[in-house]
Amino acid sequence: LVPILNELVESIRRDGLSLTDILRRQHAYHEQRRWQVSDLIVSGGGFRPSSRDIAFLWHAARAELTTQPAGIRLANLGLRIANELSSENPLASVVLHAAAAWSARYWLEEEAHHEVAFHSLLAMSGMAVPPHDEVVAHRGEFPEDNFARICILQACVEIEAVVSYGRIAQMADDPLVRQVFLTVMRDEAQHRQYFISFAKALVDAGAFPVKDILSMAYAWIRPDVGETLGSDRARQSRREGFVNWWEQVVQDADDPLVLWNSDELKVELTERKRQSLLAAVRRVTGLAVHTVEQLGKAYLLSMRTGGAPRTHPCQVAS
């Protein structure tokens, strides 16, 4: 099996991989893991989702809608910066071309399967699929930001999906619902790996400072107000022109669409997500951050050192 290139900069510098070499690897990886949503759905006879299954599908059907604007942003922005950096930082330019191509070709294609799978199951269950206005709202233009922060944001979102879908694959009542969530979860785990790889390569290539990695990660998992808490937070931001699906999660225990029906479960899942993201930050930055507090300190320290490239001797106090 062709693996994902986790050390892109090393692969380019040491192994001499060209952009076309990397693109062929991406394509081979995508093809060997390709699955068809129609095959998966057809294989499931006797589909009888429970009310809990429908709540899971309701959320996933909406969450998957927002991938498309993010993929378009990454493809466009990546290509633009790749061309801007072609003389100044050719190494980063190759990484950005690779990231933009992966986003445009494989990420968007694979996420399309997820969206269609969940919408198909909703329709098969007799529930309404997201109506036109809701679909359009979830297709709002992805906000402007720098490429490294978007890569980490997407790693965060993929971690949300991996942890949530993995648990749903265990909890769902109908076998087809379990199978679809498990299949999609495996895709999301690969996407997480890709985003971490691109973020690391951009830091390794000196295109973005460590502070961009740390700031996004800290915003995601900081106590009480972190994005990972989504609609459970006491205070929500007003969004204009786009939807963050994690801010739309149904939390009311009396609502039949509530996603998680126990506070203990929410706490456990949040901790799993935190640990996964901290591991991603360690991988990208090389910093020994094992707690959210250490992550916050590392972020402040990186500000003092002018953004601290990864090679900077950035020590994190425990």
Next chain:
Amino acid sequence: MLIDRFEESVASFLSIPAADLYRHGLSLSQVLAMSPKARNSLDLVEAFAATIANLQLDDLIEIPPVTMTGGIDELMDAIKLQLEQTEA
């Protein structure tokens, strides 16, 4: 006063004159529109984080949460309160 240095530093990171930034009831969306450097809430957080780091207040001041529903004066009041508690 430390709060004055804090305000000046945040304004400098946002490239907005302090006199234009504070005590006009500006929402954070308005601040973003005024700043030639900040594009989103993460950039706003970074102005505060850089100030906390540069003034070496890491253990005394928390990086403020930035929800785009609030205003810049509200954020700075929260910093002022933390500084007063520290000095007390």
